Amino acid sequence: MKTMAMLARAVTAAVAVCGAQALQAAQIVVGQVGPLSGLEASQGRAYGTGMQLYFNAVNKAGGVGGHTFTLVRRDDGGRPEDTVAGTKAMLAEDRPLVLAGYFGTKNITDLVASGLLEKERIALVGYRTAEVRSETPLLYNVRATLRDEVNKLTEHLATIGITRLGLFYEDGPGAPALLAAADEAAKKARASITHKAAYEGGTAKVTPAVDLFLKNPPQAIIMISSGAAAAGFIEQYRGAGGAAQLFAHSGADIEQLSKRLAEEQMQGVAIAQVTPSPYKVASRLAKEFNDLVTKTPNLEVPVSYAMMEGYIAAKVIVEAVRRQGARPTREAMAATLDAMDSYDLGGYAVGFKPNARSGSRFVELSIISGAGKIRQ
Template structure:
């Protein structure tokens, strides 16, 4: 009996430090929970929460994960204000799931990430941007998407292209990358038209493309702007093939537009499809959704991307053991050279913080269904 007591006491003594160092990992998101991109912002959050729920059930060094999110309505000034408030009050270990070219650019410019030594993992923008410290993405870059679409068009003999894009500081880099992709594929982007940043005011751009008549139009636009463009362009008699970058949100387009308007529209996707079991991560996602009651929003590509972001964050915390820190998140990510999440690879290293090269095209059939 005495021996049993001594063994139990020793086991308890060993357990106490583990319990002491177990932490509640707060993940902070400031994104569009309302406004034009609310569907994507909320879906991204829901995807992260699915991943964190799995981690909490399985156990990660005794830690638990909590997502705290704030609504910026898509407004850059509210992104900054919300992040400052989040950092002060909720003390997140890592930030995730930010949206908008200006929003992310202004966050970096404000110096909050560097000052607080906190990483941003997972974001969505519509610009070509350099990799900078503290900012990590789990998806392919816009340059990869442009190359994929232009190569596909060149293969099927389409050589006269148009480009719809959002105005802003990142526009020159986007235009240069688009021209570079076109040059490699030996095609030409002869017509370019912009719409005002943070809006869906695409009327003048529609008029430009109806007049110039390119064979295909690349839309580097938000979901709301892309939907408005397709609607007005088709109503005006436009017949060019339409290709959108991943930020356009295929679910938002399908919900707003008719099957006739959507027929033949193609969208670059940077994650596996959330609608079919094509890989282990797709099955894990589907199984998690199936056992989750009362999903806040419908399943979508944005939700799948949030799920991937959540899994990357969990892995970065797991690699730190009992004492995860903000700086430790960045160090773990920098050493995450080839993480296989189940048929979807994510890798970072010093100076390379765009974690994936995965791009495939989703094409809408005549019945409004998605086909790869």
């Protein structure tokens, strides 16, 4: 009888613990306000699809400490005013624990200026811009900085004897910092940027820039632009006989270029990549990603580098929630990210510190072959 009584008490205690864990478990809402339509829709949707891919896998396995993840998305069409308005509405209606997957230089600038992140004490993990940003509280990126990309591009060009460069870039508040970084990188590589041509931010109005480089041909042109602007530039420049080598930063996804450009226009274009390739299994992270893609029918968009980046952002968010334990909060999310000094995702490391919130230094170049395929 004594043994039976002890067993009954043990079962009761176990049920109580399970019940307490169930009460503590939460549905973690992750909010994305990004371009689900418009010029950058393919990248915005791909980023969200990558996040959802990982969240689904985590939820299927029972969550993290019982916590499950829900991705809520709103479309800003690439318009900065809609980014701010959509974020404000989402914070009020959906109560996300963290934001992720934002796009656009002015979009991010206006969001920070609105004070919403600071007021709500909410972190933004994973975003894409075409500017050299200063460190900003509550903004965490899972990729290398644009400065890292520009350094990689200019160093590569110097090794193959190309020293007269052109710069095609997005105009806006962040342009002076970008121009200074590009000049500094070129100087280190013993090269010079002979001509610079801007296009209006949030558009693909590239004709004046194309005309400038046709009249003043450099050996190579570095493109720091959105994917839509890069595609428009390449199309017009190559169509008019422009012969300079073209090097793009990671915002110019090959997937977006291939939808618009002919193979002969894309041939030889080099693109800086800030994540491992989603097309080959060269690391544990890439294998995990590809295994989940294989098991997931009817993906919203085709596999891409932007999808891989979204997948990485989701892994960082889930890890930050795991480290918080039973009661994750917005304030603890930021503190946990600041203490995430080195998190190995499987051959790709992400690390943050209070004054260093660009989490990676990984940059490699991919070159588009004559068949329109990527080769490293």
